[in-house]
Amino acid sequence: MENEIAMEDKNSTFVVLPAYNEATRIRPVLEDIARKGYNMVLVNDGSSDNTLEVIKQVKKEFPDKIHIFSLLINRGVGIATQTGFEAVLKFNPKYIVSMDSDGQHSADDLDEVIKPLVTGEAQAVIGVRPFKDMPKSRSFANSIMNILTRIFYRVNVSDSQTGFRAITVEALDKISINATGYLISSEFIREINDNNIPFAEVPIQTIYTPETQAKGTNVKVAFKILLQMIKHQF
Template sequence: MEKALILLPAYNVGPLVGDVIERIRYPRNHILVVDDGSTDNTGEVARSKGVIVIRHTSNLGKGAAHKTGFRYAVTHGYDYVITIDADGQHDPDGIPQFMEAITRYDMVIGRRYFSWRNMPLVRVFTNVTTSFVVSLLSGQRLRDVQSGYRAIRRTVIERVRLRTNRYQTESEIIVQAARLGFRIGEIPISTIYRREARSHINPIIDTLRFIKFAISSLWL
């Protein structure tokens, strides 16, 4: 049986991360929370739940948290990683679907249902735009490249060379994996946007970072 690591990148989600961990029906010693320099009690809450916690001393970015988790997975012999947001946006009950899908793909992305009614307008526009650009760069038709709910095989992690550290890392790994010939699939997921879950995306700065990444990818 293949060995999976459940990875939660976390930043200032102290009131939420405990509930997310409780809902993950998987051995706690195979759940890793990367506390990305939180200024609240995120790390303490996670440790109290008996999971593994690695802490960044400063906020390095979601992509950097992923890379820390990926290094841990490779070092400890995991076959694949399932990433899930720590703010309760993703339903942990969907993890078995990712475990099944990763038997057929090298990377599986959770595809959200985009609706003007249940998703903030800015997110809908950003998701549609970035998915279009990444689809062009990767040569694959993908509908939700910003979804943080994924399963990624170690073979992918070991081959890609990630240069970014923020939100654009989630797009970067797709483009590199596709260009290396890895199989990428999507499965539908449900999403909950909680009022108490504050987005850490800066619309201007993170858009500029994505544009820089997209332009640089043209020459890679």
């Protein structure tokens, strides 16, 4: 499977990783991605732990594969991802991926997520997590978010809150992301839909640990996203 993505395509693919207080989890994520031959744009979201130091240490191992940008203060996953999407344009990418840096996503899925872009089948991809593997509260919150995304943004997708997504640079140029927090996931899907960008859903694996469960879409976050969705209607 891995061989199907040419090295040339891998070299022009950049993975955007927003990172907030991920010092204990981020190292294997970065190493896995770098070993697969992909480039990375790391955005440290004003972490209060030594996330930035850990990223720098990994950069020493893979100096050409990692580009680091750092927000002075914590502004949320939306702003960090926006920063990554803007920063990545400096490196003339063809394909841009964004994924979580807490180890929830597997670098093994990168090839499959990129494939529809490389073959031209789609210009945007969302990695769909299996809801049956999620803890019940998480699965419930994500199901609610799918319904809300359908109601507010009129888009029907299997996983509206996935943080694993890929897009071509041409398509990225067409969309406009303004969300500051977790709303970014729904907003990305809305923008893809509103701009008639052909997109595909690719099943991905999700690695749940007590640490990865502490972040992401729980009922509280779902309620916050709902408020932001209502606000965005005006």
